[in-house]
Amino acid sequence: MARAEEIRAAALELFTERGYQATTMGDIAATLGIRGPSLYKHVASKQDLLAEIMTATMNGLLAAHRAAVGTTDDPVVRLRRATEAHVRYHARHRREAFVGNREIRSLVEPHRAGVLALRAEYEACFRELIEAGVAAGLFRVTSVRLASYAILDLGMGLSAWYREDGELSEDEVVWQYSEFALGLVGARGEDGA
Amino acid sequence: MARAEEIRAAALELFTERGYQATTMGDIAATLGIRGPSLYKHVASKQDLLAEIMTATMNGLLAAHRAAVGTTDDPVVRLRRATEAHVRYHARHRREAFVGNREIRSLVEPHRAGVLALRAEYEACFRELIEAGVAAGLFRVTSVRLASYAILDLGMGLSAWYREDGELSEDEVVWQYSEFALGLVGARGEDGA
DNA sequence: CCCCAAAGCTAATGGTTGTTAGCCCTTGTC
DNA sequence: GACAAGGGCTAACAACCATTAGCTTTGGGG
Numbered sequence: 268m269a270r271a272e273e274i275r276a277a278a279l280e281l282f283t284e285r286g287y288q289a290t291t292m293g294d295i296a297a298t299l300g301i302r303g304p305s306l307y308k309h310v311a312s313k314q315d316l317l318a319e320i321m322t323a324t325m326n327g328l329l330a331a332h333r334a335a336v337g338t339t340d341d342p343v344v345r346l347r348r349a350t351e352a353h354v355r356y357h358a359r360h361r362r363e364a365f366v367g368n369r370e371i372r373s374l375v376e377p378h379r380a381g382v383l384a385l386r387a388e389y390e391a392c393f394r395e396l397i398e399a400g401v402a403a404g405l406f407r408v409t410s411v412r413l414a415s416y417a418i419l420d421l422g423m424g425l426s427a428w429y430r431e432d433g434e435l436s437e438d439e440v441v442w443q444y445s446e447f448a449l450g451l452v453g454a455r456g457e458d459g460a
Numbered sequence: 461m462a463r464a465e466e467i468r469a470a471a472l473e474l475f476t477e478r479g480y481q482a483t484t485m486g487d488i489a490a491t492l493g494i495r496g497p498s499l500y501k502h503v504a505s506k507q508d509l510l511a512e513i514m515t516a517t518m519n520g521l522l523a524a525h526r527a528a529v530g531t532t533d534d535p536v537v538r539l540r541r542a543t544e545a546h547v548r549y550h551a552r553h554r555r556e557a558f559v560g561n562r563e564i565r566s567l568v569e570p571h572r573a574g575v576l577a578l579r580a581e582y583e584a585c586f587r588e589l590i591e592a593g594v595a596a597g598l599f600r601v602t603s604v605r606l607a608s609y610a611i612l613d614l615g616m617g618l619s620a621w622y623r624e625d626g627e628l629s630e631d632e633v634v635w636q637y638s639e640f641a642l643g644l645v646g647a648r649g650e651d652g653a
Numbered sequence: 654c655c656c657c658a659a660a661g662c663t664a665a666t667g668g669t670t671g672t673t674a675g676c677c678c679t680t681g682t683c
Numbered sequence: 684g685a686c687a688a689g690g691g692c693t694a695a696c697a698a699c700c701a702t703t704a705g706c707t708t709t710g711g712g713g
Contacts, residue, residue, distance in 0.1 A: 286481070289566070293671095301690090303670090304672075304692075304693085305690070307671095307673080308691075410636065413628060416621055417617070417637070420616070424617065435603060439603070443602050447610055447644050484701080497661090497662075500701095500703080501661075502660085
């Protein structure tokens with residue numbers, strides 16, 4: 268079933284470039300040198316294609332987050348690791364992340380509710396991370412919500428402009444954005460990790 | 461010609477909520493209690509509606525920027541003022557900014573090229589602001605480009621989640637984000653303005 | 654009172670699109 | 684060498700949509 272995977276890849280590329288609504292099944296098929304109706308031998312529908320991309324992306328992001336924060340209890344290190352994972356995921360899966368952020372509106376129920384729930388969970392993780400740091404007296408923020416939005420938005424923006432062959436390497440961006448994040452929350456105990 | 465303005469307002473609301481492609485002329489008309497074809501007595505086309513919204517928005521943003529940086533030569537104050545203007549504009553015109561950022565793909569030539577040019581100009585302004593601060597030894601950044609993207613992305617993110625009746629006031633967000641921006645570029649001479 | 658223009662309506666047009674139906678060729682297997 | 688299935692194709696369908704054509708209503712100015 269390699270073909271189904273090729274179709275998903277082609278769809279992802281076109282959804283990223285033109286958007287879901289502006290991409291036709293014929294466009295996706297043409298990328299593989301076949302005709303639109305042939306796609307239905309491999310995938311259920313256009314909507315299904317989007318749903319698979321989006322839920323897989325959100326699950327991947329959450330998994331990366333959990334792996335990142337799972338190894339320590341130090342709030343400063345946890346936020347750094349979480350931001351690194353966040354940024355790295357958005358750089359390494361920029362198309363998925365881009366589509367995942369922009370096409371929630373195009374997702375039809377019940378998939379939309381599911382993806383929104385995953386996203387809310389992810390946002391809550393960051394808020395708790397920051398709250399823990401504030402409670403420990405290690406962070407100084409005016410609004411936990413604002414700081415978490417800011418960090419999360421950096422990743423979303425990244426997925427819009429980042430290119431693998433750009434002038435900035437993945438590691439550079441990851442490092443720099445983690446510094447930004449710690450600066451945003453006024454972290455004191457600079458860890459150096 | 462109040463009707464044309466009502467139509468633009470209705471279109472803006474729906475473009476924000478559903479996206480350009482997912483909004484039909486019938487939807488826009490229904491908001492005003494009339495039928496789709498009647499819109500053509502007041503506006504040229506759906507595409508024209510989008511083009512007007514987007515160019516007006518970009519021009520407004522640039523104007524706000526120029527007004528903000530025009531009163532001083534101090535790089536620190538200039539960046540603070542520019543960020544304040546950037547954030548305030550995105551908060552106060554969140555729908556326009558949101559559509560302006562997300563629907564560039566839906567804009568057809570030659571309008572698209574025009575809006576992209578304005579946007580590139582706007583981004584260049586921020587880069588120059590930061591470069592000036594670095595040259596003056598007041599900012600310390602690893603990458604000017606990265607820092608400017610980060611600041612700009614904060615505004616875009618803002619336009620996605622900000623609500624006038626939310627828990628954060630416009631002034632709070634403006635102040636906090638300006639602090640973030642100065643932190644991002646490692647500003648030394650905290651001005652206090 | 655009449656006229657005309659503004660602004661609405663319905664009907665129709667032309668195009669696009671997701672999806673289904675049904676057909677055919679290839680290929681690997683018994 | 685038949686056969687079944689995988690995977691492609693064309694044709695057709697049923698919506699939907701932006702836009703145009705052409706008709707009707709309405710209200711203000713002469």
